[in-house]
Amino acid sequence: MPLPILIVxxxxxxAGIAWLIHASGLSRARTFDTEDDARAAWGREFPDLPAGTVTLTAKRAAALVMTSEGPGLVWPMGSDSTARLLHGSRAQPTADGLDLRLPDPSAPRLRLILTQDETQAWARIIEASKARHDS
Structure with a gap:
C-alpha cells in the first residue's frame, strides 16, 4: 500500500477513535454528584484518614474535605479523581476562584473555579490550617 494512503x-x-470517545461522553471531566461521592474519592486516596465534613463546589467539580489532620481537597483528574491534604498550601484568591500552591511536586498548583462566597470561605479555612500547621 502506498505510504500516502496509509497515512490518511x-x-x-x-480521528474516528477520538470522536467516538468524545461522543460517548468519556472525555468529560469527572464531577461529584453527592458529598458521598467525594467522600468515597477521599477514602481511595486516604483510607486511614476518615473524611469529616465535605463541602462541594457549586459546579461539583471539587470538594473541600475536613479531617482530623486538617483540610484536604478532592478534585477530578480526567474521569478519575485525586486528593491531597492541604498542609502548607497557599491560597490566592483570583477573579474566578482560588489559585492553590501545594508543597507537592506531583500537584504543585491548582486553579479552582469557585463562587465569591466559596472563594472567601475556602481561603479562610486553608489559611487558618496553614497557620495551625506552621506553628
Missing amino acids: LVACGI
Missing part, C-alpha cells in the same frame, strides 16, 4: 487511513482511524 491511520489519521482517519485516530
Whole structure:
C-alpha cells in the first residue's frame, strides 16, 4: 500500500477513535454528584484518614474535605479523581476562584473555579490550617 494512503487511513482511524470517545461522553471531566461521592474519592486516596465534613463546589467539580489532620481537597483528574491534604498550601484568591500552591511536586498548583462566597470561605479555612500547621 502506498505510504500516502496509509497515512490518511491511520489519521482517519485516530480521528474516528477520538470522536467516538468524545461522543460517548468519556472525555468529560469527572464531577461529584453527592458529598458521598467525594467522600468515597477521599477514602481511595486516604483510607486511614476518615473524611469529616465535605463541602462541594457549586459546579461539583471539587470538594473541600475536613479531617482530623486538617483540610484536604478532592478534585477530578480526567474521569478519575485525586486528593491531597492541604498542609502548607497557599491560597490566592483570583477573579474566578482560588489559585492553590501545594508543597507537592506531583500537584504543585491548582486553579479552582469557585463562587465569591466559596472563594472567601475556602481561603479562610486553608489559611487558618496553614497557620495551625506552621506553628
